[in-house]
Amino acid sequence: MTITLDYLFWLTGIVLLIVGGMIVIDREHPRRFSAGGFWLLYAAVFLVGDRLPPPVVGVVVIVMALIAGFGGVTAGKPKQLPEAQRRASAQRLGNRLFLPALTIPFVTVVVTLGAGHLVFGGTPLVDPKNVTLIGFGIGCVIALGYACVTTRDNVGQSMKEARRLVDALSWAAVLPQLLGMLGLVFSDAGVGKAVAHLSTAYIDMDLRFVAVIVYCVGMALFTIIMGNGFAAFPVMTGGVGVPVLYGIFHVNPAMMAAIGMFSGYTGTLMTPMAANFNMVPAALLELPDRNAVIRVQIPTAICILVANILLLNAFGF
């Protein structure tokens, strides 16, 4: 038996099914049917999504976006233990509380490093294409068991806690995937080609320093739009990097690639489109300003972008 991502999809689907069910039957939840329905639809995407015709999934996605867009996914009243009780429990359990949390990264690393050796009768135990993510999933399951033992609590309670956190995250939990989908639609429709055409056709790049700036800033800007440096790299490197920097000015291509991708990452730090790095943490950390993480990152990002331009210009040729 090989553990593939499908198992993690089913696990996630089951958890979302339970969370959605809990919300629908919670009479105190302000929007129990719309919020619960939102999570039940999302559960269906994980449980049966690959067996549904794509246009049907498309309709599901649009319905989810409409529910979220018109305020249907608000959180219920979080039922937490009082602060004093949590403190008492923290005193009692001490540093043992840290161990289940640290189990997740520990198991992830062990599985990542050890997966190559876990082959039984020619069948790998872990799908080699997704070793880290599957290791992460296994780590979460083991950590949950460990946490139940340490805290003498049960899986049922952990589902209630998952519901509390899913409720608090609200639609921000789904946004990264929706943006990933948008990236694919963009490349289907040829958005990348159009942007590359605009950025190369109207700027005079006879000066080497100008070409370096166009390449690095273009990577950052294009990443800000797409939310992902991977999407920007083929466009800018195909449009400016290879024909101009390499073809005309004979840049060191390895350095160009490394610095180009890092310039893209400075864009990732500055865009709400990179939702899993910027919008999700703001929701997870319960920040009232959903752009708070981006605001903090902008000065760092701009300084690193300038450093990139200077590095490539000084050592690339």
Place this chain on the structure above:
Amino acid sequence: MQTAVNLWPLIGVAVIVVGFVLRFNPMLIVAAAAVATGIAAGFSPQHILAAIGTGFIKTRNIPLIILLPLAVIGLLERHGLRERAQMWIGSIKAATAGRLLIVYLLVRELTAAVGLTGLGGHPQMVRPLIAPMAEGATENRFGRLPDAIRFRLRAFAAATDNVGLFFGEDIFVAFGAIVLMTTLLKEAGVSVEPMHVAVWGIPTAICAFVIHATRLWLLDRRLERELGGANAQHPANGADPGTAADTHTDTARAGDEA
């Protein structure tokens, strides 16, 4: 060739920019952008829905990293994980938010550079451990924190995780981005060793560390300036009832807004 490029799909980009500027709900903006892009590219309604559906199924791996740890992290929080993180950092007298985050930045960047990107992350490290520690260390020096400072510390904790991850992972040879870069360059007729790409990432990785660590050091100085004079009741006890009540109402309110 230049006339063959269809510029209409850029409508989708315009929808995104206008939507975010006017502060519409991001879910709505992204769905609208996908539909607008499809229409501009001349897709039929059936084709647009199919493109959205296929894209959404292909990207199901993205939210796993957010959703899977929630059950265990939630359970540990119920039993005082965040409070414990604050107590622990309180026992280290030299700890400040800035120093703590500089150490975390270094560890995050170095471990990512050797491929251990799983040793961090917002749901499983920043929310339950790093952010409460940054708050705890500051509280320990200056007593009760105003909400604005509390939120700023949390945002810095999240930012530090991102900077460490991004500028560390790209100097790991087996990282997907490096494979992608060398493959694309090869298709364009330029052959490059993955090792060289990784090595040329190191100068930027060092710059990123120095720049962000400097900002964290400045954060400490700013906290000192803003909090040091007014309410220095240090070393404040972590179990200060005022602090406890404050944290509680704060979480409750944020929960209502979300």
